[in-house]
Amino acid sequence: MRFLLTLSAFAFLVFPSISLAGDLDKIREQGYVQFAMSGQYPPFNFVDEKNDLNGFDVEVCSEISRRIGVAPKPVSLAWDGIIAGLLADKYELICGSMAITPKRLEAIDFSEPYYRSGAQLFTMKSSPAENAKELAGKTLGVTLGTTYEEWVRKNLPDAVVRTYKGVPEMVLETVNGRIDGFITDKIVGAMAIDKQGAPLKLAGPLLYEEKMGIALRKGNPELKKIINAKLEEIKEDGTYRDISMKWLKVDAR
Secondary structure, three states: OOOOHHHHHHHHHHHOOOOOOOHHHHHHHOEEEEEEEEOEEEEEEEOOOOOOOHHHHHHHHHHHHHHHOOOOEEEEEEEEHHHHHHHOOOOOEEEEEOOOHHHHOOOOEOOOOEEEEEEEEEEEOOOOOOOHHHHOOOOEEEEEEEEHHHHHHHHHOOOOOEEEOOOHHHHHHHHHOOOOEEEHHHHHHHHHHHHOOEEEEEOOOOOOEEEEEEEEEOOHHHHHHHHHHHHHHHHOOOOOHHHHHHHHHHOOO
8 A cells, every 4th residue: 555654664764774685585594575564455455254364465475475485474564654664674575555656765675566556536426526626625534644645635735634544444434424535546446345335436537646566675686686577477477467357357567
């Protein structure tokens, strides 16, 4: 999910981890790679009925892990502290639909994009609004700590902003009239309203496009290189398309 650096993450920029280099060797030695996500961003990542992490992000990074020669170990935690956890060496990667942004690149590194999407406004079908500017002064929902929250606060300063943990909650809040709409990833939002049978619509065009990458600590060129190589490999042999069609119903390359 497209999330901002927290103050705690920037603290690690001032006092960087002493173990920034050699993560590929570490991963191979331990025999597994831990990659983090929120677990609250279906269909990209979520906790299923077996209490396991599942979804598009999980399958893509699990396939890359296996092709590197190690076991995948997805973990979930609150998204607003996920970069701080990476910098604190609690896991090796973030694979949770994180957008590549200049601000994040100051602190961490990214693989090549593994999918592209964008920010979309969702409202009730009965709403006359066809773009976010028409909701200035209204109440809008965003997931806490996301780039969507940053965009709303910057571009719609008159909006009343309410933050949530995930998209399903914002769908219900809109249907119940507690908020006038919400902004999130186009694919995630569209699938959420379809799954919940909610009378919502995609209001207007994309607000902006985003490219999502696998995040890793700086100083790991070999790890970044092999992730990019395996990502390209699964795209070329059709594995990526199969995963994408399974979860997203489109080829998200």
